[in-house]
Amino acid sequence: MRSLPLSSSAFDAGRHAEAHLAADFAGGCTMLRRQHVGYPFHVTRGFYLDVARPELLTLYLQSASGGLYAGDRLKLDVAVAANAAFHLTTQASTVVHHGRESGALQQQAITVGPGAFCAIASDPYVLFPGADLCLDTIATVADDAVLFLADGFAVHDPKQAGRPFASFSSRQRILRPDGRILLLDRGSIRGDEMRNGALGDMAAVASIVLIAPPDRLPDVGTFSRIVDTCGCLSGASPAPNGAGLVMRILAPDGGTLARGLEAAFHVAGRAALGADLARRRK
Template sequence: MISHWPQLRSEHATPHPRQAGARNGRFELSLSRHGARTHIGRQYVSYPFHMTRPFALDVAIPSLLTVYQQSSSGGLYRDDRLSSRLDVGTGAAGHVTTQAATVVHDCYGQVARQTTEIVLQEGAFLALTPDPLVLFPGAACSNITQARLAPGAVLLLSDAFALHDPQARNRPFEKLQAKVEIRDADGRLLVRDNLDIAGADLAGPASPVGAWKVVSSFMLVGAPDRLPTVDELAGLGRAERQVAGITALPNGAGWGVRCLAADAIAARGIANDLFALAVVAAFGQQPARRRK
């Protein structure tokens, strides 16, 4: 199916704060390898998260299992506290993505918080590629991701956001904070990345992102012989639709990719291309198309 942003509120509607009280949602998933295939082990999913059955979409890559992490709440709201844990066992492979972009509503000064914990065993592969956050006026969001990788493991992380004002008055979101820490199996820090930006800094003609609509950040971390080369990554993007920059991460951990895109379709295109490069480098086969 084709994903769309939710129906937007009329400019004549009056916004109302949610009732006080945080939602504490939890999404836990473990993947393990049995023979040639990856299967779901332990799972725990509470509101507002939802998960349907897993999908074996790649006939040529039987070890790669795809899971759609869904939400039944209509987005993120003030004081939400949502946490995820993803464990991928030795030789197992998973792709965790979302069914569509996630709207972050006006948080009325109370930050919506998301935390993600990732543990990859030897030779494991995980691509965590959620669709972008759509930051409404007043949105305030904090995302913390912590990952630990054993030897031979590969991790692809995607983090993207777009701005949207349903009333077309150019009102900014409040703030967006994102922190990523990646460590090896012994706990040694490999990569730390921090983003802390106020919506007012992106408002108006002086915005550092200019006319670009979607900002994306990616990390490809892990065994060098299972990662794309810098020359392969250099082919990402088309000048009129996307611009991308590639950085070698510290400690020889892998690659960082920053991207600006003209719209959500262009952003999805570069995310799909990077996912395909990661899968080919790790498994030697092109992945099937992920339909949304």
């Protein structure tokens, strides 16, 4: 039997995989109407964790591999139908390995229907030395829907030899169903910039976009204050075109950042759904 090279092998050109998830509201709760998940993606059964909002479906998206590798091109397609309530998160942080001049690309296409609630809240990526990761997200959100979208990263050098990651970049495009652009956000940072103090002594960074009608948004000051109590340094402001709120978060490490993102999810969930949500155990 011939052995195949591991995903991290120099002989591997990277993986191309897609995951498609469609959530509908039926019978008083949200359920997965369709799922197609290719390796390395993996999902378990859905969970209904909130007594006050029993229709809210929480799904953990897992990785069946050891993280993201050079040449990986992964795409996640999420569709949340009218009046559904869906929360997609990860089971843990995802390690990003050396990019080997080809890097890794994670794409997301999200559609949120009228009256729906959708939260895509991944744990921070962990950038190993040489990691080169690009996140590219496009979301279409109905006028009265809610989208909570969070992504970020933490830096980790296992040998503590001062070796930086290569690059992290993110692009987010938020549109209305008629194609009108609400928000376009782009950012990038190189590892040597962080090593040279571009973010002070902080080693973890995240962005949050919260698209919602005004009556389903949290108070800006409360939003930031609760995240800061987790040990983070955050700043929130209104999003362009009256779309909602945006937040940037800095943290000294990945664990602190993960706690700040979790707190932000609960603040946003309380404002959007009118109830305190249960803790998502991992």
